[in-house]
Amino acid sequence: MPKVLVSDKLSETAVQIFRDNGVDVDFLPDVGKDKEKLLEIIGQYDGLAIRSATKVTEKVIAAADNLKVVGRAGIGVDNVDIPQATAKGIIVMNTPFGNSITTAEHAISLLLSLARQIPAADASTRAGKWEKSKFMGVEVTAKTLGIIGCGNIGAIVADRAQGLKMKVIAFDPFLTPERALDLGVEKVELDELLARADFISLHTPLTDATRGIISAENIAKMKTGARLINCARGGLVDEVALKEALESGKLAGAAMDVFEVEPATDNPLFEAPNLIATPHLGASTNEAQENVALQVAEQMSAYLMHGAISNALNFPSISAEEAPRLMPFVKLAEMLGSFAGQLTESGIKGVRIEFEGHVADLNTKPMVSALLTGVLKPLLGDVNMVSAPVLAKDRGMHVETVNREQQGAYENYIRLTVITERQERSVAGTVFADGKPRLIQVKGVNMEAEITPAMLYITNEDKPGFIGRLGTLLGNEGVNIANFNLGRVESGGDAIALINIDGELSDKQLATIAALEGVKQAKSLKF
Template identity: 60%
Template sequence: MTKPKVLISDKMDPNAAKIFEERGCDVDVITGKTPEELKAMIGQYDGLAIRSSTKVTPEILAAATNLKVIGRAGIGVDNVDIPAASAQGVVVMNTPFGNSITTAEHAVALMFAVARQIPAANERTQKGEWPKNDFMGVELTGKTLGLIGAGNIGSIVASRALGLKMKVVAYDPFLTPERAIEMGVEKADLGTLLEKADFITLHTPLTDETRNILSRERLEQCKKGVRIVNCARGGLVDEAALKDLLDSGHIAGAALDVFAKEPAKEHPLFGTPNFICTPHLGASTTEAQVNVALQVAEQMADYLVNGGVTNALNMPSLSAEEAPKLRPYMALAEKLGSLVSQLAHGNLTEISIERSGAAADLNGKPIEGAVLAGFMRHYSDTVNMVNAPYLAKERGLQVRSVRYEGEGVYSTLLRVTVATSAGPRSVAGTLFADKGARLVEIFGIGIEADLEGHMLYVVNEDAPGFIGRVGSLMGEHGINIGTFHLGRRETGGEAVVLLSVDAPIPAEVIAAAEKLQGVKLVKALNF
């Protein structure tokens, strides 16, 4: 079996390459390449490990014909075109926890620095001055910290602030009242936070919803004398408004580790009194750099070798422990999705994925992704679990996932239903003890069959002699039948024939089958 091949294109702890090798990957460390040079070489790699220097553009992705995963050693993925990667079926991972403590500590350090004007005091003291009377700071103890974003890093900042005897007010749309109590913070809306906070720190990603979350209007709404710290992402704070309000004294101090445009070698804020900045150092500690490099190597190797998905931004997580258990279900799910896509007609607008019995206890997202991959393969030959949800969304397909804890006739069951102009159409399958995937129902008719290779699907009237006519037709055209499966609604009613053959079925055979007595529908299937 050929080993997956990985390119490390940015400077990274050397132990990352060792992890890739130890876990069964071939790895090249080639840094400092131009976009054109990277584009020329990327086609040979299954994985790309990066930090912030490499820009993964649509042009790079178009050349990455074998690429399966991009791993960003760090949190921010602004340098990766995630929609383009998703459309091409490439998993994008980051390492959101490897530098959390480091970034949180930097935010706290800047809070102290802005509260006591440490950089300015240091500079003047080292010039030979003794400006003791020019620097009157404030204590953190007893002050209110306004936390915008209460996720992993924000929660660490909150715990440090509480240790400093500060009060913490948090704004985060995803923060539950229970989690707020657990953190020891007051959950509030953004307006309330701005009115109460003596210090504000930001810990949220940059999205359309969070861009300029501290706009001029909101900065003016802040308590007079507030101090603001941003170690998250540039673009969260209106920098022009921040300068104006620092100059006016409405804002007493500000510290930025990030800017809307980086590197920020010139900026209107530079030289503004009570303004402190650092060059995006939030994750810059020895411990953090080692942690994120090792984590991204572990995650990428886990995916390439074992199928485990951790910290993916465009695919549901799937641990290495879950992967072996889910793999047969995902194979069944993909075949059911493919079957219903090949058989259902018209403009399909809705698909429902039901899990019951043992399947209900499993991680449903990978199963859902597998169904969509099988379903969308009818429309695209480059579809996989990563880009299938995006392709489905582009087609306006609504996806519904349902789980039923109780067992029915089968101990575990997957059912896929699509809404058609003629009403709902569903197929169902199960796994037997040998992990073999079996179709057990098709459009309401019970039938047990393997879904493999080339198959012929026939809907007919249940009548004597029909099976013989189908068999004779196949024999006349030299088509060898592998398996023959039958099902019917009732005696003399609608019946189904599903047979597997050794080669693709020619169009003239389909046309001849349609002319057989009692035939309602004939369809060639491929799995």
């Protein structure tokens, strides 16, 4: 009988779920705060169920001789050393969708509080004042709500806002026109949303692409008198720029549930006028806490008793028998997805995945999940091989798979075609005998290239002298070329260069490369 330690405060119902599924469970909700005690006893457990208090550090993992799974009741896993867990073969699960309704409702609560200045009016009235004229509010009916990030939580916010008779517009590169129609929202580009919205609510993960999305530059594009709500991630907002916008009257108000540094006990924003601040309460309801606790107990029980894996952050659904043959193709699939995702700049309507040769006879589901993870991660950040298909479905992405016998020169290959609102673009790869993934085709251009941690992708005019100019420029910039791969459609037409480089390019270096004569597009790729 597998044995689980519950080291944080989970409900008795969740603890009972373990027992009902045949799992032996120790409910010790204070052990998570006692590092020495946790280190002393962790070696006897197969599973560890936690919230945020327990820190699953490298030391804890090293002492966990029998541990097979860590289950986090909630979405954040900052308190788990995932690389160390992965190295030791420990599955790390979370519950990414259990807080959605609660977070969406908190955003709507803050929106209404901003519209009517409820916190300030409450404080004034309790102070013995009666400043009725000071707290003149605005109606939300017929106002425009701009949602940045229209995934699971954003879609719920849109639904609730429509119930308040608001006009909802949304910016999300992965939101298809069909999905937008289903949600009853108008899909727009970011600049249009900033210019039109009376209220703006953030529901996007924090990634390189979204960090500081509410910048001084973008605040300047907003309506004068607009109001901002952030229940997503603190780093999405330039807090200095927001403070200045509130003080100048550019924005009429802001409501922040998350901050760049938490706990936010001394934030300059607190001095700004018309600010509502709450201490990261997005998931803080009895219902949400119960939901994620029950969910993690079910997931961990299913894995320990039957080997089923769901919402794992570090492992796809793969059996032990098929892993040696499958894992190289899973790695290839994620790299192909990441390659395409980093190059895609418009909304994705769907993807088509073709498996040809012996790979088509394998379990392709993990490969599809890995590929979608790669496609979605550049913009969504918090994506794993289990949640990726759900996130793709939430955004109305159509996923088509094709399996067929070998037809071309390669014994096995995977081709990914990304279908956007403007075009279709494909990338294909295979696994050679050495087990390493290779690119074999990009946008219909045949070329062979090894996938390395840092790469430079360039489309250029196929004219004499270009390679020399590019090589000289990279040398002047101190960029070392590990490998240089070329392909073209036809002589004098468009060409593609894939360059394996040592180290990552700075934004300045990339801009210099993009300005080189003959370059049509330059992208820095990271794997």
